[in-house]
Amino acid sequence: MSLILVPLIPLAAVLISLVPLGKRFAPAVTLVAGIATFVLALRESLRVVSDHQVSAIAGWVELDGMGATLLLLNAFVGATAALYSWGYIGAHGYEARRVRSYYAHFNLFVFSLVLVPVLAQPAFVWIAIEFTSLFSVLLVAFDNTHAALEAAWKYIALMFAGAAIALLGFFILFWAQQGAGGGHYSWGGLRAIAQQMPTVLVMAAFLLVMVGLGVKVGFVPMHTWLPDAHSQAPSPVCALLSGVKTTNSLYVILRMGSLLPLATVQPWMEVVGLISVAVASFLLLQVRDYKRLFAFSTVEHMGIIFVAVGLGAPGGGYGAMLQMVSHSLTKSFCFFAAGAALLVVGTREIASVRGLIRTSPVAGAALLFGALAIGGAPPFAVFLSEFFIFRAGVAQQHYFVTALLVIFIIVAFFGILLHVNRMVFGRPAENPAPARAHAVLPRTCVLTLILAAIPVLVLGVYQPRWLHALLTLAASNLNPLAPP
Amino acid sequence: MTDPNVIVWLHNLNALVGGLFLLVSFGIVGTRQVQGCLRLFVALSVLLALSAFLLSALYRDWHLGVIGVVDIGTKAIVIPWVLRRALRGEVFTRREVTQALNIPTALLIAMVLAIAAYFVAKPLLAVGCELAAGVNLPIGLAGLLIGGLTAALRREAVPLFLGLLAMENSAFFAGIGIAPEMPLIAEVAIAFDVLILVFVVGVLTRTVHEHIGTTEVGELTALREEPRR
Numbered sequence: 134m135s136l137i138l139v140p141l142i143p144l145a146a147v148l149i150s151l152v153p154l155g156k157r158f159a160p161a162v163t164l165v166a167g168i169a170t171f172v173l174a175l176r177e178s179l180r181v182v183s184d185h186q187v188s189a190i191a192g193w194v195e196l197d198g199m200g201a202t203l204l205l206l207n208a209f210v211g212a213t214a215a216l217y218s219w220g221y222i223g224a225h226g227y228e229a230r231r232v233r234s235y236y237a238h239f240n241l242f243v244f245s246l247v248l249v250p251v252l253a254q255p256a257f258v259w260i261a262i263e264f265t266s267l268f269s270v271l272l273v274a275f276d277n278t279h280a281a282l283e284a285a286w287k288y289i290a291l292m293f294a295g296a297a298i299a300l301l302g303f304f305i306l307f308w309a310q311q312g313a314g315g316g317h318y319s320w321g322g323l324r325a326i327a328q329q330m331p332t333v334l335v336m337a338a339f340l341l342v343m344v345g346l347g348v349k350v351g352f353v354p355m356h357t358w359l360p361d362a363h364s365q366a367p368s369p370v371c372a373l374l375s376g377v378k379t380t381n382s383l384y385v386i387l388r389m390g391s392l393l394p395l396a397t398v399q400p401w402m403e404v405v406g407l408i409s410v411a412v413a414s415f416l417l418l419q420v421r422d423y424k425r426l427f428a429f430s431t432v433e434h435m436g437i438i439f440v441a442v443g444l445g446a447p448g449g450g451y452g453a454m455l456q457m458v459s460h461s462l463t464k465s466f467c468f469f470a471a472g473a474a475l476l477v478v479g480t481r482e483i484a485s486v487r488g489l490i491r492t493s494p495v496a497g498a499a500l501l502f503g504a505l506a507i508g509g510a511p512p513f514a515v516f517l518s519e520f521f522i523f524r525a526g527v528a529q530q531h532y533f534v535t536a537l538l539v540i541f542i543i544v545a546f547f548g549i550l551l552h553v554n555r556m557v558f559g560r561p562a563e564n565p566a567p568a569r570a571h572a573v574l575p576r577t578c579v580l581t582l583i584l585a586a587i588p589v590l591v592l593g594v595y596q597p598r599w600l601h602a603l604l605t606l607a608a609s610n611l612n613p614l615a616p617p
Numbered sequence: 618m619t620d621p622n623v624i625v626w627l628h629n630l631n632a633l634v635g636g637l638f639l640l641v642s643f644g645i646v647g648t649r650q651v652q653g654c655l656r657l658f659v660a661l662s663v664l665l666a667l668s669a670f671l672l673s674a675l676y677r678d679w680h681l682g683v684i685g686v687v688d689i690g691t692k693a694i695v696i697p698w699v700l701r702r703a704l705r706g707e708v709f710t711r712r713e714v715t716q717a718l719n720i721p722t723a724l725l726i727a728m729v730l731a732i733a734a735y736f737v738a739k740p741l742l743a744v745g746c747e748l749a750a751g752v753n754l755p756i757g758l759a760g761l762l763i764g765g766l767t768a769a770l771r772r773e774a775v776p777l778f779l780g781l782l783a784m785e786n787s788a789f790f791a792g793i794g795i796a797p798e799m800p801l802i803a804e805v806a807i808a809f810d811v812l813i814l815v816f817v818v819g820v821l822t823r824t825v826h827e828h829i830g831t832t833e834v835g836e837l838t839a840l841r842e843e844p845r846r
Binding site for chain 1: 740741743744745750757758761764765768774777778781784785787788789791792795796798799800803804806807810813814817818820821824825828829834837838839840
């Protein structure tokens with residue numbers, strides 16, 4: 134039953150954080166709720182490792198390997214973002230009412246994120262995914278600047294258009310299940326009778342969901358909102374948006390893919406994924422805003438995960454799950470680092486940031502660490518997961534796809550490093566006139582950077598046994614059906 | 618109720634409602650006045666509810682009737698009220714003169730989309746299903762595409778958003794035909810979700826209006842990769 138508590142904690146935090154009890158109250162409540170959610174999520178995930186499935190209400194609130202992995206990521210990034218918000222929002226000196234409103238929305242957002250993996254019914258997952266968009270819109274618009282409002286408007290319009298398309302997909306999925314004799318309309322129930330469902334209907338549902346939720350994932354060409362929203366939102370929110378929100382939508386698409394034979398979905402996954410990787414890796418080269426840089430990198434990584442699943446069992450699924458983990462951890466770190474740089478220099482423009490390592494050694498080092506880690510340099514987590522995917526591609530003899538993937542990843546690596554290298558090591562401007570400079574970073578921000586860096590570094594060289602078991606389990610939920 | 622004549626009659630009536638649904642979808646593409654768009658959207662929602670009532674009688678399933686009532690309550694009453702409260706006055710009497718495409722072209726594209734929807738629906742319907750799905754699925758699919766077109770062409774916040782809501786309505790229109798046994802709680806929760814969406818959009822549109830002084834969201838084009846100066 135404790136599984137139900139996981140989403141209830143952030144929901145309670147929404148109400149408590151609205152109580153006006155001084156400026157420290159709301160961040161403290163959010164932080165405590167974030168840590169509690171993470172601890173509970175970890176406990177539930179470990180239970181999944183030993184029992185393979187945890188269900189609080191059978192067929193409604195369940196957790197399997199894939200859900201547990203996602204839940205763990207959501208809860209971890211939620212907790213670190215809560216800690217980061219303390220210093221980041223505090224440094225801006227907003228009035229108390231705005232701070233409370235920020236934390237209330239933040240908790241609502243975390244609530245919706247942890248709701249996605251614990252729900253087992255596709256229709257409810259659709260609602261939870263909708264919630265992740267709805268509750269983050271006003272956070273994207275939080276700065277109330279022209280750019281932020283534009284980003285928020287684009288964001289909500291595209292999100293809802295995608296949601297309507299995906300909704301039809303879920304109706305068709307239900308229809309397909311009724312045609313195959315019914316059963317419980319849950320991920321487990323669907324997977325159990327996947328072989329009997331009419332392929333044409335499941336395929337139609339998969340395509341509608343891939344397009345509809347693909348908007349939220351940021352697949353090219355539906356990615357246009359992503360760099361806007363992910364660059365305009367406050368940095369802790371960006372960490373959640375880029376690190377886990379996109380992954381949540383991808384998770385639903387992958388669930389749909391797991392209901393179809395591999396041969397049917399493979400071309401879609403590989404082509405759509407490769408297009409995203411290709412376009413994003415080249416768009417990375419010409420960005421002018423360093424938060425947009427990381428946003429495009431998210432598009433690239435979503436593509437990599439999709440291709441990896443398309444490569445097929447057994448290595449592809451495992452590589453995709455590992456990539457999902459390493460991407461979420463690393464990308465949230467990158468946005469924390471970008472937020473630190475933004476606090477120090479007060480501008481998002483790459484061209485106006487030079488010699489950051491001298492202005493602020495912490496922000497500079499963090500940015501460099503993040504860039505290397507997300508680009509896929511050894512010994513970080515992303516390198517390991519990308520290597521797994523490479524190995525799976527070679528093992529499945531998909532040489533062409535694998536080769537293209539490697540080329541685009543290398544392009545993206547150089548794209549990221551090109552920009553970040555200049556920002557960190559370039560010659561500082563003669564008369565730097567920072568608009569909103571905080572020479573000293575808030576202590577909670579530095580602490581978050583350290584805490585968020587640990588898994589990025591550790592997972593690159595060492596994988597705990599329970600995590601390996603969890604990912605193996607997740608891969609078994611994820612892999613498309615074997616031919617009958 | 619077992620009288621085959623009644624069943625045929627209900628089917629024909631549902632087909633008529635479907636035809637009107639498609640017609641109103643076209644109407645939203647072709648209407649320039651914000652007020653007119655809102656009225657057509659209400660008509661669309663009422664037609665969705667009518668179809669739900671007819672199918673409820675046809676399948677003898679009270680769930681669909683409840684969905685119809687919830688639909689009228691949210692989309693025909695609460696949503697227009699919220700939108701009117703969020704944006705009082707001049708926005709609603711305004712005529713939109715800056716559509717991305719002129720109306721005849723837009724209607725022509727909508728027509729092509731509607732025909733395409735029938736082609737797409739054909740292999741799906743071939744799997745075998747109730748008769749009503751043959752009306753609701755292609756029309757819902759067409760409405761979804763036309764709603765997307767509406768949203769893509771609009772520059773004013775309210776009509777753009779109404780296009781998106783029309784998409785959702787169409788998805789539901791197809792849904793009640795193909796998946797009438799969908800758990801009621803799921804469908805009610807979806808309606809509730811749309812309600813939250815409208816509140817959020819109301820707040821956002823008002824903020825845009827306050828800070829930028831326009832609700833013409835098509836004018837918001839500062840964020841892009843090209844150099845700004």
